[in-house]
Amino acid sequence: MNRKIKTIISVLVSTLTVTSLLAGCGKSGGSSASSASKNQIILWTPLTGPDGDTMTKIVAKYNKTNPKYKVKHVPIQENDMYTKLPSVVSSGKNVPDLTIVHAERIPLFVKDNMLVSYDDAIKKDGNNIKESNYLKEGWRVGEVGGKRYGIPLDVHSYITYYNPDLLKKYGPHVLDDGVITMDEVKEVGEASKKDKIAAIGVDWMRVMTLAWIKQLGGDITSDGVKPTIDTPQAEKALSTMKDFVTEKIATQDGDDPQQLFMNGKLVFWPEGIWMRNGLKDSKAPWKMTNFITFDKNKLVNWSSSHNFVMFKNPARDEAKTQGIIAFLKWMYGNSLQWATDAGQNPASMAVQTSAEFAKEPQSFLAKEPDALHVFNYKYYGYAAESLDKIVTDAVFGKVDVKAGLQQAQKETEERIASGK
DSSP, X not given: OOHHHHHHHHHHGGGGGOHHHHOSOOSTTSGGGOOOOTTEEEEEESOOSHHHHXXXXXXXXXXXXXXXXXXXXXXXXXXXXXXXXXXHHHHTSSOOSEEEEEGGGHHHHHHTTOEEOSHHHHHHTTSOXXXXXXXXXXXXXXXXXXXXXXXXXXXXXXXXXXXXXHHHHHOTTGGGGXXXXXXXXXXXXXXXXXXXXXXXXXXXXXXXXXXXXXXXXXXXXXXXXXXXXXXXXXXXHHHHHXXXXXXXXXXXXXXXXXXXXXXXOEEEEEEEGGGGGGGTTOSSOOEEEOOOBSSTTOOOEEEEOEEXXXXXXXXXXXXXXXXXXXXXXXXXXXOHHHHHTTOOOBOBHHHHTSTTGGGSGGGGGGGOGGGEEEXXXXXXXXXXXXXXXXXXXXXXXXXXXXXXXXHHHHHHHHHHHHTX
């Protein structure tokens, strides 16, 4: 996942709740994604960058074990894949045998009757795929209505990169307790701005805001249906960052936080663990830790999860389904490469507890698994896109914070009501 994915996600999240927008079929990935081969599992994924190359290599390793059903990895540009799926499922033709999707999408796919539960297949296999084998949050979001629809590959999170040299200079005691608070960001910023160095980057404000809302005891829904966007928690999160911008503690409109961080001109850079490989050419030293928090006793790292799901497919028989289960069991024990090469946080507890994973910079997440939070609200797409439209402008003073939240609340409610 890279910076471009953010823009893609911002546009696409709304399609979580708009099946009509997903109708139609793009040109890429068509015939190559056919499930015609009886001895082949067609795997669609939205992994088209370096992470897609890593998945292809992992699949190739599996195929070398000479399984009854070999896997064919078909990476499809994210927008195209999510656009194709409703169309092919509806037609019953060229449906992938297995698909990696973002877990936030699962509740609506279930509502639209597009997915097949794993429950029967897992029982027939002897329940070897089970909750204790996976990160709790990755496993949680694959269940809807008491049925298992997703098997997690990872739980990838938005965290904090920091420059240890700058932190030693401007806030030497900040990480004594292993936590960075908003008060400490302000303290560091007051010290660093005299050298024209910002303390915190204004980056993907939607997920930053969501994490802070959860830290402050709020959420984006009260009951799983009604949205709660315009809340005191959201207002505090955005107002605090707006103050940081005004006080030159945060980066300014037009700044590129990544470049500033790579050049040693930014202390804290909130970003995703998937950006780790993008720092290989950094001129500045860097480390990773949990996302900045308002309350040192309440860590929340906004997260998503790549889940393996099975869309309804008349060509997938029971034998092939068990072939899929065999692949998923193999992935459980062989996803370390997803961490080392793709910079991800595999959901497999076999990897989480391994000495090899402990060497990875993102392995600190294994110490605080309860801090991982996926917003799998059924209408997350509407809420996320509505927030995307106002959060950055609110922080930069282009939109009043309260008015912006009221706009996002109203838009989300209207889109839920209209289904568009």
